[in-house]
Each structure stands twice: as C-alpha cells, then as structure tokens.
Amino acid sequence: MAKEKKSFLLRLDSELHRAIEQWAADEFRSVNGQIEFILREALRKSGRIKSPPKAPDSD
Template identity: 65%
Template sequence: MAGKKSFPLRLDPLIYEALERWAADEFRSVNGHIEYLLREALRREGRLPGPRGAVRKEEKSDADD
C-alpha cells in the first residue's frame, strides 16, 4: 500500500467535538476515526476497489431495509 495522502480538512467545531468524543469511546485518534468512518461508508457502498471493497448482496439488501 502506498503512503497516506495528507490534506487539510476544515470542520465545524461542533462536529469536531462530537468526533473527538466518539473517537475516544472507540480508543482511536480523531484522524483514525474519520478514516475508519470513511472506509466503512465506502465499503458499504461498494466504492472501494478489490475484495475489501466488495459488499455481499445480502449485506447491501439488509442496509436498504
């Protein structure tokens, strides 16, 4: 896997505070938690390449209910 891409991200302070609390609950850094949330959303939508991005048909239909 290639190195990580860095870029500035501007967030509303209330969103950041909520993410900070959520990340602490999950024992992650805010950056790590944002990456986790994005990866999960991309995986659910089948937008990640390869087997890690593949979503089973049953999982997709369960999410739609």
C-alpha cells in the same frame, strides 16, 4: 508493503469535531483514525471499495 498515506487539510465546524473527538475517544482511536474509519466504512457500504478479507477461523 505499507500503503502510502496522503495528507490534506480538512475544515470541520466545532460541533462536528467535538462529536468525532468523543466518538474516537470512546473507541480508543485518534480523531484522524476515527475520520479514516468513518470514510472507509462509508466507502465499503456503498460498494466503492472492497471489504477486507476475513481472517480464517482458528480451530
């Protein structure tokens, strides 16, 4: 079952948006996908969400 996505307006200054846009392009993501990635990593590192389970090694 897919997780429900929430929509909301996010205001960023143009310099921050340009930096995220470039970072997203470097990693072949959309700006939205990059922001989600940044937030998820920050939450994981702070212990506020669990890390995704690691894939088993394929032998």
